[in-house]
Amino acid sequence: MSHFSHQKDLQNIIKRYLAGTATAEEIKFIEKYYAFLGEGENEIGETHDINNLEQETFQAIQAKIASQQKSKVLSLYKFASAAAIFILLCGGLYFLLDKNSSKSPSNSLAKIENLDILPGSDKATLTLANGSKVILDDQTPENISDKHGVKISKTKDGQLVYTVVNNENLPNSTAFNTIQTPKGGQYQVILPDGTKVWLNAASSLNYPEVFAGKKRSVTLTGEAYFEVAKDKDKPFHVLTQNQNVEVLGTHFNINGYLDDHTIKTTLLEGAVKVSNLKSTKKLKPGEQAISGISENALIKVTSQVDTDDEIAWKNGLFQFNDTDLKIILNQLERWYDIKIDYSSIPDKRYNGMVPRKSKLSEVLKMLEKTGNIKFELLENRSLKVIPKNN
Template sequence: MTQAQALEFVTQLASGNYTTEELDVLQAYLREAPRQELHLFFDAYYEAIRALPDSGPVDPEFQQRLYNLYPGEDDAGAAPAPQGLPEAFLPRTRPLWAVVTGIAAALALVIVTASVWSHRAPEKPVLAAVPAHHPAPAPVIQPGGNKAILTLSNGEQVVLDNEHRGSVVNQGGVNVVKTGDGSLAYHPSSLPAAPVFNMVSTPRGGQYEVTLPDGSRVWLNAASSLRFPTAFVGATREVEVTGEAYFEVTKDPKRPFTVKTPGLDVDVLGTDFNINTYSDESVSRATLLNGSIRVKGRVLQPREQAVVSHTDGGLKVIPGVDEEETVAWKNGNLQFNDADIPTILRQVARWYDVDIVYEGKVPQEHFTGRVSRDTDLSGVLHIFALSQIHFRIEGRKIVVTA
């Protein structure tokens, strides 16, 4: 098979209209093809899947053949996924980027792998096929976006996603502006005699960026809040956070910066760090990217994470954390590393503003992967079907059925 023939074959492959012999020929071509040709083939296959109204069930024979395409080596010698293609892997096993590229990339360029995948065998190979009759589509649940409410010191609330660019309000010499990129910024022209507090809160399915009066920048994740003074008066700078937030703090050694949360407090000089303190998680986490912070008397170095138990307040420091995973939400991704289904679905629930219900036993699989937060909900949920984990959408409720 030549490159041109392989590219012509992708439509048949996507719709399930192929024979075992043709699959043999394709596998032989892919095994020997240069990396650039692999890029082109899987890109074409992804586009062919997207063009179908329904991609049908996953063909387990095709899945297994792609699984075996790269036999892999030990951890030190395993070949990385080609640049530009999704990468997925089983812990301490072979790379599975090929499997997921051919199937899950068609579901919004997801990279995901179940830790039990290699132990499952389909009862009977079923070729993917486009059904003759399509059932009524499930409701499309769109991802979240820039949504927040500003609560002023007098209790008045401003829905920020409805506000036009420009001045939102002036409070005691502090001009609050919605900037050109949609974020909120505070510009004090004079200092009030006593602190005046505002709060920015995001709903489920919301995120927002705020520039504080000292120039520090804060990104709020979904279902989070930030309470702060409209101008920092006195020798300290203190803010309060619930949920999750990423900080880039302006250095000012004479006025230390403190973030107070229900689960932990963080003392800062000038640094970049992330705080995750959702009440439905078992721990709060403060992860340092640059600079230094102090949590419960322990000074953290870059790439260290302070983990504080919500049960007993105990502190554990984890070195060498994955910075990309920590700030994936800020950079537009849902990302998880060896995470169980409940952990992943809590992220999903916050971003897509849905409720999660388990019908029967909670699945025990663990997943590693990344998906754009711009993907609609069905595209995210479909990836779990590769491990026989299924969902039913009922309005804004997601029922996990297996």
């Protein structure tokens, strides 16, 4: 999936859409926003001036939609809304909308002072088999280790890469490494078999330097997205809290944060088998397995899942679809490394999308847009949620 959070990528998506060469995924991305706008109020078309270049973009989009949907009568307001969305996309900005709020005046935004906490970044700690630790950040040298016939290196764009360079020196008993991201961190690992793993904030992955034996096994806490290298003779296993996910080669996301008290496995491609002591379920693409974290938790499978929402974090986005405010705040807490006072969280649900590159203040201002909630950041990076009277 494309990394829609980058400005250049967004501009290219618009160009391909207008040229009729966009992929099905890119068209879905654009149309999802268009349908999203029609569900509730928005003030974007009213509050953003459109310069000449943006006006040309608007007119091109208008003509494109009109030619593709001749049977639909679309108002000028919706065209303006669609144009505004693309203008925001070109700038790398998104908006957040409270599903249950009524329209509020533009001056209803609560003032947020000194909330300029920067977003998370590519950083992690690598613990080698001998117990030594390597801090992974921009200052880490490219070559980290070259032992046991395996080279461990770091790329400039935040990837940890394992390469088997000498099969004769591979150990009989595999040495295990652990990569751990802090709050406010993320990292990507390419394992010795070519499997790619994206690790979300406050997560860890324990894995062997070389996959010996008849299966490949790793242990995950937190959340990760996997693109497993195919090997029919060596199944890939991801172990989480009292649960095992078995695959041969596939793309899937596992969300197993212990403080969420649930484990969610979402399949995008291929097939996986999710099991614990209580039950075993097989997933098809577009399905999600949900269970508690206890060893006897019942595993439920649903097809009522938006896979884009589940892997938005991997593509640099916060993406919400009728999402409870507490779940949103959980994500912000991990990504911005803050502490949140959950004692007075109002019952609110949101739709929308925000780049994970945004400063905390930008995200909170979007949440405050409803006029019914405000935030106060204390000196110890604690965030207080203050419901407002309607």
